[in-house]
Amino acid sequence: MxxxxxxxxxxxxxxxxxxxxxxxxxxxxxxxxxxxxxxxxxxxxxxxxxxxxxxxxxxxxxxxxxxxxxxxxxxxxxxxxxxxxxxxxxxxxxxxxxxxxxxxxxxxxxxxxxxxxxxxxxxxxxxxEASPEKYKDRFLVTAGARIFTFKTAEIAYFTIEERATFLRLFDGRHFAVEYSLEKLSQMLDPAEFFRINRTMLLSLHAIREMHAISAGKLKIDLHPAAGQETYVSSERMTEFKNWLGK
Structure with a gap:
């Protein structure tokens, strides 16, 4: 080489x-x-x-x-x-x-x-040339007596809050879902979604800015904004860089 x-x-x-x-x-x-x-x-x-x-x-x-x-x-x-x-x-x-x-x-x-x-x-x-895999393209959620359905493309990220999983839409609304982040990682297209740490699985399109705090720490600004500062875990850093570069 x-x-x-x-x-x-x-x-x-x-x-x-x-x-x-x-x-x-x-x-x-x-x-x-x-x-x-x-x-x-x-x-x-x-x-x-x-x-x-x-x-x-x-x-x-x-x-x-x-x-x-x-x-x-x-x-x-x-x-x-x-x-x-x-x-x-x-x-x-x-x-x-x-x-x-x-x-x-x-x-x-x-x-x-x-x-x-x-x-x-x-x-x-x-x-x-590989056979395309079938990934989930729609979610059904409930809020009280109301039922909603959303396309996956409308979802900015999934988070764990108080032991429950929530999705947040790009318009800012959020709803509880029945899946774990581990299960969601298997259901969603890995070209579009990445689990950056233990509590967040995000869409590529939710990334607004990234800031290298140190050689092994990366802070991400999201759209819509998350309730707290968001970081890529150190053990996922190399894989995250590879994902961004695909």
Missing amino acids: NVLIVEDEELSAERLRNLIRNIDPTIHVLGIIPSVFETIAYLQNRANTQPDLIFLDIHLEDDNGFKIIENQDPMIPVIFTTAFDDYLLRAFRVNSVDYLLKPINPLELQASLNKFRKIRTNGLQQHE
């Missing part, structure tokens, strides 16, 4: 190269490039060995790293490496493999490389 490191901080670049070598000595680092201009020039020159994967810092010495992605054709898979969490949602919108915050954790780096290998080996075609 050939990888390219795009990083303008020499110490960070060398540390990343050493981490990659320690994880897998067979990975060949083609080079370290500090700027957007030089990276675009390298990739456009077909005489150069093209990388299978790019490790890309966002704040470079001459411009924003997203400019490199905008100039790519075809798109080369990217793992973002940055000290800032400001661009997390934008990074996943461009279909990046992963988003690693500095200082890079070796275990998270290894997980990102494993994810890339899995994507590279299996390819998207296998996923598309």
Whole structure:
């Protein structure tokens, strides 16, 4: 595997190269490039060995790293490496493999490389050709003597409150449901819903903003807002990043 490191901080670049070598000595680092201009020039020159994967810092010495992605054709898979969490949602919108915050954790780096290998080996075609599973697309709920039915697409998230399970709609209303979060995780499309911690299962479309509190802690602002601050549990962090990047 050939990888390219795009990083303008020499110490960070060398540390990343050493981490990659320690994880897998067979990975060949083609080079370290500090700027957007030089990276675009390298990739456009077909005489150069093209990388299978790019490790890309966002704040470079001459411009924003997203400019490199905008100039790519075809798109080369990217793992973002940055000290800032400001661009997390934008990074996943461009279909990046992963988003690693500095200082890079070796275990998270290894997980990102494993994810890339899995994507590279299996390819998207296998996923598309697989027989589609049938997931629940409607819920029936009661409130007193009244009965309501809602499409799954109307649901922002499910929560556990005082040992009962509730769903909250995007319009803010909430109702009790008879299922556990464990059961709901099996009933709902995993491309749309993810259980971020012990008490919440949320829709991708309920995520308004995300804030990296630390390397292993992520705070999520929801729409509609939850009654308290919402965090991704540390044991689900890597899987959550993978889910966002699908």
